[in-house]
Amino acid sequence: MEQATTTTRIRGRILRPERARAGFSRLDDGVITIDAEGRITALEAAAADDPLPITHPGAILLPGFVDAHVHYPQTRILGTASGPLLDWLSATVFPEEARFADRAYAAAVAVEFCDALIAQGTTAASIFGSPHPEATAILFDELERRGLRAQLGLTLMDRAAPGENLLAAEAALAASEALIERWHGRDRGRLRFCVTPRFAISCTPGLLRGAAELAARHDLWIQTHLAENDAEIRATAKLFPESRDYLGVYEDHGLCGARSLFAHCIHLEDEAWDRFAAARATVAHCPDSNFFLGSGVMPLAAATSRGIRVGLGSDVGAGRAFSLRRVAARAYDAALLRSAPTSAEALLWRATRGGAEAIGIADEVGLLEPGYDADLVALDLPPTTSDERLFDALLFALDAGPARATYVRGRRIDRAASA
Ligand SMILES: [Zn+2]
Structure with a gap:
């Protein structure tokens, strides 16, 4: 370079x-x-x-645009309409993500993924890797080579998916340690490791706790999904009956703090929003994905009125474009549907400066x-x-x-x- x-x-x-x-x-x-x-x-x-x-x-x-939430192994399934969240994960996402066990496949998609970010003017992103340590390392390598800024994590999943998508808690945490050692802070902090439990459903309590300990030990950001879809919320409540609500699951496992980035946040009670604000957690608002999967409409004003940092996420592949401009246009529509209009100027700010705040790079860009x-x-x-x-x-x-x-x-x- x-x-x-x-x-x-x-x-x-x-x-x-x-x-x-x-x-x-x-x-x-x-x-x-x-x-x-x-x-x-x-x-x-x-x-x-x-x-x-x-x-x-x-x-x-x-x-440059900051994509606060995007999935590298979903690059080739962008815009695949196969139902609401949990059906779409089973029918489309898990089979595709399983292919990232193949190094050559992972390398080819890493090039396409970086191309897509660069073409749309995205200079920084908070990225979910695949559950495969090698594929995640391959993307780090490509991000380094191409000059992009990113935080990226091994997607942690030790249950509720086919075996080829899973990695046992101990192995996943050890692999994360190795990736941190090799990549975190690389090139004066241009590349960072982000602890990435997929969501509560896909992680055992032991893995969630291990993820929190890992983040605390290395001073890392955490990213995951929160309150995206009704069926997901019901399944989460069933798995964690002792937690007060979905956000409570992350609170109870040490995953909700000032360096926690939560995608979606569509269905939260006012009282959960208050706890969210008190924890100084941040939001990746992904309206195009939310419309496409029929997940609901995130109440942007509930977050911004509490001073919560909010960035915009493409959420490719549930999102249908890498373009943060398109995401911002959908965010405009979403705000109208919530009867709390916002402006193009404010949304462009969220796609740039707001995203930098939401993913923890606001001191640099x-x-x-x-x-x-x-x-x-x-x-x-x-x-x-x-x-x-x-x-x-x-x-x-x-x-x-x-x-x-x-x-x-x-x-x-x-x-x-x-x-
Ligand atoms: Zn996502």
């Missing part, structure tokens, strides 16, 4: 996320200066006599300020777009193509890199 050895400058129209508000400030002609390490050293209005040409004419620059890493995306914008329609044009023109350019630490990454 070629490293930048000198200062880079990128010029263009710029959207800068705000720190304290889900919105942006705009700079019509700005220059981002980036040092050899990929950090922003300055962002200022272009001087009238600056000879630097516009880097991507017709495009607008903003921080998501703000275009000196000291932050220059993870950027350039998006095409029709020249006729008025200022008033800017955010609508970025999110709701669903025919928009892929990103014009994707940068991590000031270095352009693209699909060609895999060739």
